[in-house]
Amino acid sequence: MDPYNAEPPRQALTSDLTPVDAFYVRNHGPVPSVEAGSWRLTVDGLVDRSLSLSIGDLRRQFRSREVVSTLQCAGNRRAGLIEVREIPGEDPWGSGATSTATWSGVGLGDVLEAAGIQPAATDVAFEAPDVSQLADPPQHYGGSVGRSKAEAPEVLLAWEMNGEPLPSVHGGPLRLVVPGYIGARSVKWLQRITVQDHPSTNYFQARSYRVFPADFDPAVAESGEGISLGAIAVNADIAVPNDGAAVPAGPTLVRGYALAGDDRCIARVEVSTDGGRSWTQAVLEHELSPWAWRHWHATVEVPVGPTEVVARAWDSAACVQPREPAEVWNPKGYVNNSWARVSVNAS
Ligand SMILES: Nc1nc2c(c(=O)[nH]1)N[C@H]1C(S)=C(S)[C@@H](COP(=O)(O)O)O[C@H]1N2
Numbered sequence: 001m002d003p004y005n006a007e008p009p010r011q012a013l014t015s016d017l018t019p020v021d022a023f024y025v026r027n028h029g030p031v032p033s034v035e036a037g038s039w040r041l042t043v044d045g046l047v048d049r050s051l052s053l054s055i056g057d058l059r060r061q062f063r064s065r066e067v068v069s070t071l072q073c074a075g076n077r078r079a080g081l082i083e084v085r086e087i088p089g090e091d092p093w094g095s096g097a098t099s100t101a102t103w104s105g106v107g108l109g110d111v112l113e114a115a116g117i118q119p120a121a122t123d124v125a126f127e128a129p130d131v132s133q134l135a136d137p138p139q140h141y142g143g144s145v146g147r148s149k150a151e152a153p154e155v156l157l158a159w160e161m162n163g164e165p166l167p168s169v170h171g172g173p174l175r176l177v178v179p180g181y182i183g184a185r186s187v188k189w190l191q192r193i194t195v196q197d198h199p200s201t202n203y204f205q206a207r208s209y210r211v212f213p214a215d216f217d218p219a220v221a222e223s224g225e226g227i228s229l230g231a232i233a234v235n236a237d238i239a240v241p242n243d244g245a246a247v248p249a250g251p252t253l254v255r256g257y258a259l260a261g262d263d264r265c266i267a268r269v270e271v272s273t274d275g276g277r278s279w280t281q282a283v284l285e286h287e288l289s290p291w292a293w294r295h296w297h298a299t300v301e302v303p304v305g306p307t308e309v310v311a312r313a314w315d316s317a318a319c320v321q322p323r324e325p326a327e328v329w330n331p332k333g334y335v336n337n338s339w340a341r342v343s344v345n346a347s
């Protein structure tokens with residue numbers, strides 16, 4: 001498949017950390033071949049000092065930091081939106097475009113501080129060497145985040161994933177990790193950081209990764225139209241039982257994850273077997289990190305025959321997942337955070 005994309009099965013959603021070889025992969029162009037030895041990161045724009053740093057410079061000059069963070073593609077669960085109405089030209093991701101790793105590197109904020117951000121700066125833009133033919137016109141992959149998020153301590157320039165050198169397919173030798181934001185902002189093969197007084201004009205920031213009205217044609221989108229996606233919306237999914245599973249009638253263990261965006265956390269997860277008329281409170285398992293998914297489990301009674309098991313999460317701002325994918329359908333198929341659903345057949 002070109003660009004190379006990969007999604008693990010639903011069961012991969014049950015582990016605290018996702019093994020590197022099971023971590024989902026999302027690319028918009030060919031994986032660039034980059035030499036860690038000759039790699040340099042440029043920091044320029046509205047800074048007092050432009051910087052050019054090798055991986056060795058980053059290691060020597062800055063304090064190392066580690067963050068356990070989930071990455072979730074904004075296209076995760078798009079398949080559920082496509083069932084409502086077709087979405088041409090976008091990948092039909094199932095539940096697997098969500099994975100969690102321990103990322104190690106240095107703080108983006110520490111590097112920006114060394115460069116000296118000027119008062120007029122509002123955004124920090126990122127650019128990578130991979131060229132995407134999916135962009136209009138074809139261009140390097142890029143994006144930006146607002147200044148305050150860029151300076152937050154959880155945002156990393158990472159060269160390690162689960163204690164291993166960052167594999168090329170995940171952005172090695174160096175990638176950005178923006179915990180709590182859609183995966184698209186975590187720019188891989190990061191080569192250039194530009195501090196500026198406006199968001200990135202890159203296609204993937206200005207015209208894509210945006211929620212447009214249902215009757216809108218994204219092909220004619222002007223820069224800046226639609227709702228730009230940054231912080232992710234509260235979401236949850238069911239990992240066990242599998243969709244379509246045959247289960248014994250009676251008490252059934254349901255397991256899954258829930259994820260809240262930016263600095264929100266998961267406050268509650270509920271499971272229903274009667275289409276949401278009544279809910280069983282799930283047990284929230286240990287908090288792995290403020291930036292990672294929260295696993296949960298519940299035991300529900302499943303009668304003989306077919307049953308749809310649904311789950312929904314609430315975040316700390318009392319936002320709850322919407323019932324139906326039709327409520328959130330949008331032309332690019334982003335952020336399907338409707339109730340998680342699996343069908344089981346009990347005997
Ligand atoms: N340079 C570059 N960075 C990128 C992308 C890309 O295509 N090129 N894809 C983005 C998207 S949409 C996602 S969801 C994440 C996926 O990261 P992963 O492949 O390590 O899972 O990387 C982001 N960073």
Ligand SMILES: [Mo]
Nearest residue numbers: 073074183184
């Ligand atoms: Mo993504």
